[in-house]
Amino acid sequence: MTSGVSSSTMKVIQHSTERLRTALVSNSQTVAKLYSKYTKEERRLLEEGFHPGEPGSLFEPITVHSDSDWILAHPEEPQDFETFYKDPYRRTPNADHSTIYLQTIGSFGEVGAQTDLYVEWLRDYCQAFFYGLSVKLLPTVTVSETRCSFRVNSNSHNLQILTGMGVFSFARYDDNFYTRSYAGRLKKQIQPKPGAYSVFDGYYTPPITSSLLLRSCKTMTHEIGHMFGMKHCQWMNCIMQGSNHLEESDRRPLDFCPICLHKLHVSVGFQIAERYKALLHWMEEDQSQTSQPGGSSACHASHSFPKPTEAFQTSKIWLHRCLDILEKR
Numbered sequence: 001m002t003s004g005v006s007s008s009t010m011k012v013i014q015h016s017t018e019r020l021r022t023a024l025v026s027n028s029q030t031v032a033k034l035y036s037k038y039t040k041e042e043r044r045l046l047e048e049g050f051h052p053g054e055p056g057s058l059f060e061p062i063t064v065h066s067d068s069d070w071i072l073a074h075p076e077e078p079q080d081f082e083t084f085y086k087d088p089y090r091r092t093p094n095a096d097h098s099t100i101y102l103q104t105i106g107s108f109g110e111v112g113a114q115t116d117l118y119v120e121w122l123r124d125y126c127q128a129f130f131y132g133l134s135v136k137l138l139p140t141v142t143v144s145e146t147r148c149s150f151r152v153n154s155n156s157h158n159l160q161i162l163t164g165m166g167v168f169s170f171a172r173y174d175d176n177f178y179t180r181s182y183a184g185r186l187k188k189q190i191q192p193k194p195g196a197y198s199v200f201d202g203y204y205t206p207p208i209t210s211s212l213l214l215r216s217c218k219t220m221t222h223e224i225g226h227m228f229g230m231k232h233c234q235w236m237n238c239i240m241q242g243s244n245h246l247e248e249s250d251r252r253p254l255d256f257c258p259i260c261l262h263k264l265h266v267s268v269g270f271q272i273a274e275r276y277k278a279l280l281h282w283m284e285e286d287q288s289q290t291s292q293p294g295g296s297s298a299c300h301a302s303h304s305f306p307k308p309t310e311a312f313q314t315s316k317i318w319l320h321r322c323l324d325i326l327e328k329r
Helices: 017-025 029-036 040-050 081-085 113-129 210-227 246-251 258-268 272-284 296-304 310-326
Strands: 002-005 011-014 062-064 099-105 134-141 149-152 159-162
Touching: 017 029, 017 040, 017 081, 017 258, 029 081, 029 258, 040 258, 040 310, 081 258, 099 113, 113 134, 113 210, 113 272, 210 246, 210 310, 272 310
Parallel strands: 099 134
Antiparallel strands: 002 011, 011 062, 149 159
8 A cells, every 4th residue: 555645634545556456356366257247337337446536537546634534543454355255254145134124223302204204215225225135124222122331422422322233323423413512412411320221311313414314324334334244445435434533434435436346246246237226216216206114104204304315416426427337328
């Protein structure tokens, strides 16, 4: 890995074309055969990643803006496709295990129908992102039902659930979460006793905005990507990059780099173009056509609260560019 300094405060992580090719295809003939199964158009798309950052390229190099960014704060060995493929512990879906389950923890306060719809949007996005797999919502549980321990975070002064698994917090992706003006910030110092889950009752829920939806989609798919055995991406700008803070998370794109896309493809199996079309459909669909298993009340909610996808505009343009290559437009 080499770094080229583009400014006094930012570094660009650049890899040689040959190293990127090896990371994507592999020098092993057996592993490289997997890559040869792609169509000519699919290979053309994936090989856009050999020159990240060049004019017109679909992919960008990783930029490091400060010492607090993930790639400097958490040194990791880059995971190429061959390493991923040969990992005996990676999880691969099969006929008996082909469903991703999402479950909300705790109350959404008084927002009600809108937040129910919000979770449906996340489910539908997850289904498009992990194209070919089923995604189902489990019934909501209270924090007390998880039996997880919790604490007051010493930096943010907000409640924090402690688990041995990934728990996505909507609150952390509110613009004001790390400021003193955050509406959910505890107004007084407390020392909650173990099992005193009543402190979560009526806990503040940030307003549903387009940026919150975008950040939620990013974090959800990143964490599920880890479940497939993908490690943090260090090859180029990618949804699988690690992030230490909100500004760094916002810099990540919404989708995979070619190397990580190859990892998901070999795990799930799908036509790349069909996956991109499903993601575009989610971003562009007519709200009146949104699938709502909740019946008429859910349909009414979809009309009252249209999906806020303004923040997805850059991703929509990018997906159309990818499809131009895949469909030889």
